Amino acid sequence: MLPSQPNRRSPIRLAIFGICRSGLLAALAMSTPILLSSCNGKTVQDTFAPDPKLKQPTAAEPTTNDLPADFPQYPQAKLLNTDRTDDRGIVTTWTTPDPIESVYKFYQQELTAKQWQIVTQPSDTAPQLVATQPDRSNVTIAPEPSTDKQQTGVTTYTISLLATTASPTPTPAPSSPAPSSTPTPSPKPLSNNLAPANTGEYLADLTKLGVFTSAETSATGKTPPSSRPVTRREYARWLVAAHNRINGTKPTQQLKLATSDAKPAFQDVPTTNPDFPSIQGLAEAGLIPSPLSGDATSVLFRPEAPVTREQMILWKVPLDTRQPLPAASLDAVKQTWGFQDAGKIDPKAMRAVLADFQNGDQANIKRVFGYTTLFQPKKTVTLGEVAIAIWYFGANSEGISAREATLN
Numbered sequence: 001m002l003p004s005q006p007n008r009r010s011p012i013r014l015a016i017f018g019i020c021r022s023g024l025l026a027a028l029a030m031s032t033p034i035l036l037s038s039c040n041g042k043t044v045q046d047t048f049a050p051d052p053k054l055k056q057p058t059a060a061e062p063t064t065n066d067l068p069a070d071f072p073q074y075p076q077a078k079l080l081n082t083d084r085t086d087d088r089g090i091v092t093t094w095t096t097p098d099p100i101e102s103v104y105k106f107y108q109q110e111l112t113a114k115q116w117q118i119v120t121q122p123s124d125t126a127p128q129l130v131a132t133q134p135d136r137s138n139v140t141i142a143p144e145p146s147t148d149k150q151q152t153g154v155t156t157y158t159i160s161l162l163a164t165t166a167s168p169t170p171t172p173a174p175s176s177p178a179p180s181s182t183p184t185p186s187p188k189p190l191s192n193n194l195a196p197a198n199t200g201e202y203l204a205d206l207t208k209l210g211v212f213t214s215a216e217t218s219a220t221g222k223t224p225p226s227s228r229p230v231t232r233r234e235y236a237r238w239l240v241a242a243h244n245r246i247n248g249t250k251p252t253q254q255l256k257l258a259t260s261d262a263k264p265a266f267q268d269v270p271t272t273n274p275d276f277p278s279i280q281g282l283a284e285a286g287l288i289p290s291p292l293s294g295d296a297t298s299v300l301f302r303p304e305a306p307v308t309r310e311q312m313i314l315w316k317v318p319l320d321t322r323q324p325l326p327a328a329s330l331d332a333v334k335q336t337w338g339f340q341d342a343g344k345i346d347p348k349a350m351r352a353v354l355a356d357f358q359n360g361d362q363a364n365i366k367r368v369f370g371y372t373t374l375f376q377p378k379k380t381v382t383l384g385e386v387a388i389a390i391w392y393f394g395a396n397s398e399g400i401s402a403r404e405a406t407l408n
Helices: 011-037 044-048 100-113 199-208 232-246 276-284 309-321 330-337 347-357 364-369 383-390 402-407
Strands: 078-085 089-096 117-120 129-133 137-143 155-163
Touching: 100 117, 100 129, 100 137, 100 155, 100 330, 199 383, 199 402, 232 276, 232 309, 232 383, 232 402, 309 347, 309 364, 309 383, 330 347, 347 364, 364 383
Parallel strands: none
Antiparallel strands: 078 089, 089 155, 117 129, 129 137, 137 155
């Protein structure tokens, strides 16, 4: 038996194998781009990339803000959440790196400029800002209570907007209501519907109430009584008298006159001065600057000096709002009233000027001086202007006029 021979291929077979192998490689090389690019126009990267529909969803940031489009939004704030509740209405939660005091200042200016009335100013005991638009809505801006989850240096606050026209939750009526013989009183007419047509009618209404005497409103020479200047002592006397007589049905709102045993607040108004009860009463109530209110520079009242526009507003507005005067800045007064001479207003009076704007059409400045871009704070007021100012007391339509008081 012959020994086995190694398996050798003939030269012809090797040549044929080499040609086939080269051809196969060349064919693969030529067809690869076609294969990689022929799947519906996709590249190989697209073909083997993960399906975007299978990606894990990411948490979306809240973008819904149900506050009205014209409601101001603090520029440095970020919306966190929007919710609705029966007792608070639309509640939005915001964060900002700024302190809450900056947020309060922004909304005090912006809401006032948009005809909102500031009802409650933030304080240490009640850190919230409350404003209202008559017959529309109330808004409350308050900081969120501190929690461990809140970041350091970040302020979180809420804006709660509640419509005042929302219908209250109905309560079940009694099964057998007892008939009442007392008719339901009709709504009281608004004071602005009874506004006099001329200055003489203002003077007549107040004279009928006993605020002015016939001698004070009578003409002297060729000067009409309504055009004569008013002194500080006269204004103090008439302001107190008009307030107490117009609010005669509300004993708890009366201004108390000072008695002769009181220590004078001013060096130039002794107890023997006939107008001491009114002037001292205003000082003791904290309605005019005096040492009693912490103003050590106001030791003199200057009773015979003429009353200026800014002084008339400073003394009168607190009796309308019955609230502490808000903090005020020059920019806030310019934005609200648009006075070109706002920089000339005394800082003490500026707070009253700003608060007066919140009284809408019943603002003293609007009623007395009409539309104007110049306040002229140092200008002396006349008897007619004082009469228009003290003819009405109160905030918006909730006040009462001298004419209504004469009808009661």
